[in-house]
Amino acid sequence: MGKKYKIVYDKKNCIGGLICVDIAPEFWRMDGAVATINNQKATKDKDKEELIFDEKDLSHNLEAAEGCPVAVIKIIDLETGEQLYPKE
């Protein structure tokens, strides 16, 4: 088993604009005017969404997170608890 990571998405502060969807459509799609995680395993409520994913998808998810103009996509290393993006 490889390492696991987590997306923590602060949906209430998304401003739309589609950059995450453009970069990583297998992880993001639009839900009206804002983005939503494009995966049935994601936990979702009105303001916040989370998804655990594998190491093979880390660089792609970091790229989408870094592309978000308001940095509402956090990437967490589940093993160490470190927040990989945005850096704290």
Ligand code: SF4
């Ligand atoms: S890039 Fe950020 S602000 Fe833009 S749709 Fe995705 S999550 Fe929302």
